[in-house]
Amino acid sequence: MQLKIQYYALMREQAGRSEETLETSSATPADLYGELSTRYRFTLTREQLKVAVNAEFSDWSRRLTAGDAVVFIPPVAGG
Amino acid sequence: MMRFRFTQTAIDTIEARRELLDLGAGGYVSFEGWVRDHNEGQEVTRLEYEAFQELAVKEGERIVADALRRFPVKHALCIHRIGSLALSDMAVWVGVSSAHRGEAFDACRFIIDEVKHRVPIWKKEHYRSGDSGWVNCERCAAPPGHTHGHGHEHEHDHELEHHDEPAASHS
Numbered sequence: 046m047q048l049k050i051q052y053y054a055l056m057r058e059q060a061g062r063s064e065e066t067l068e069t070s071s072a073t074p075a076d077l078y079g080e081l082s083t084r085y086r087f088t089l090t091r092e093q094l095k096v097a098v099n100a101e102f103s104d105w106s107r108r109l110t111a112g113d114a115v116v117f118i119p120p121v122a123g124g
Numbered sequence: 125m126m127r128f129r130f131t132q133t134a135i136d137t138i139e140a141r142r143e144l145l146d147l148g149a150g151g152y153v154s155f156e157g158w159v160r161d162h163n164e165g166q167e168v169t170r171l172e173y174e175a176f177q178e179l180a181v182k183e184g185e186r187i188v189a190d191a192l193r194r195f196p197v198k199h200a201l202c203i204h205r206i207g208s209l210a211l212s213d214m215a216v217w218v219g220v221s222s223a224h225r226g227e228a229f230d231a232c233r234f235i236i237d238e239v240k241h242r243v244p245i246w247k248k249e250h251y252r253s254g255d256s257g258w259v260n261c262e263r264c265a266a267p268p269g270h271t272h273g274h275g276h277e278h279e280h281d282h283e284l285e286h287h288d289e290p291a292a293s294h295s
Contacts, residue, residue, distance in 0.1 A: 053176050053244070097244075101182075118244050119258070123245030124236060
């Protein structure tokens with residue numbers, strides 16, 4: 046299935062892009078992070094991140110469906 | 125009404141304060157967050173803020189709504205700046221009006237604390253040394269090529285900051 050991934054901050058720098066459309070067989074955000082970590086050598090572990098699907102916080106075990114927009118959220122630092 | 129929003133330019137506090145006016149309010153409390161010239165032993169020269177705006181405005185709005193539910197205040201508003209900021213620039217502004225001062229202080233504190241903790245905003249510090257780094261992100265991870273990180277203290281700090289939240293806040 047095709048997913049849209051958007052990258053911010055450290056994730057954007059490490060992926061070398063701010064978004065991409067990806068053909069993947071990853072069924073959950075957790076699987077997807079594993080796949081992309083291998084590709085981009087992300088330095089943060091999944092435990093350090095949160096994940097959003099379609100602009101809402103999500104569980105790592107949610108079943109992804111075609112067209113979902115996924116964002117991995119590194120530790121925040123507003124203010 | 126947008127009670128949490130972003131701006132790419134300087135925050136207009138005079139205009140923002142106007143949104144809090146209320147005939148029943150006896151005063152208002154505000155907090156301004158400024159860009160500081162140092163952090164964790166490094167000399168900071170400027171900052172860049174970035175946000176996942178689509179989610180950040182929703183989460184920010186939920187925080188302000190929470191504050192209005194928890195504290196008997198009249199109005200509350202939070203504005204966060206994004207983009208490149210210089211030293212002493214205002215990065216964030218929170219304002220709360222209420223009949224009495226106590227709850228305005230409490231609500232203002234609640235909002236800034238929750239915003240720092242929950243809203244997907246990131247800051248990259250640029251240092252005098254020429255180095256730069258994403259706050260809360262770089263020191264807890266071993267950079268590529270390094271076999272060892274900067275110690276475990278930061279990991280623990282970070283876990284407290286990032287994972288010790290009520291499950292309800294992200295459901």
